[in-house]
Amino acid sequence: MDKVNLTEKFAQFSEHWSPKIVAELNGQAVKLVKIHGEFVWHHHDHEDELFFVVKGTINEGELIVVPRGVEHRPVAEDEVHLLLFEPVETVNTGNVTEERTRSELDRI
């Protein structure tokens, strides 16, 4: 069992809007992502998504669950570091395909 240190993992990448998988369990994945600016409005038909703020101007230590079907769009005036918990196969832009769409994620 490997320990995952979030600070070390976040230090391994700088690109925005490109989630990385750092752990998997029960068909779900823990993904880390750095965001900055406005994302695309989208929803996921079949998956609930959990967002946990690791670092950012939103209050740290807060989490939110976006239920399946609910339209959402992350926005970050300054860079925010998020931990996502959702199924492994969830695509970041849900029902929308655009240049920031990521379906095959790196494992770091």
Place this chain on the structure above:
Amino acid sequence: MDKVNLTEKFAQFSEHWSPKIVAELNGQAVKLVKIHGEFVWHHHDHEDELFFVVKGTINEGELIVVPRGVEHRPVAEDEVHLLLFEPVETVNTGNVTEERTRSELDRI
């Protein structure tokens, strides 16, 4: 969509070894637990468990996944605050039943 503030949630209880559910998604649950002392050695036949250290003498910001079938026993010399991510129905003592076994968890 309600925001969940972990600090506020942890302030709502003090008992040890009694996980509380603070969010649910995709059949999984986010549970908070305060631990102190030694837990019972146990394993879970069918569920992987994620432990994330929110506050404690283990390094904060670290997480570990305990795969199904792997014998484990949390130990905390001083009080530690953990966030668990695992199926809703996972019982804290796995294959063992003892006085700290919790199967019906409060939602806070």
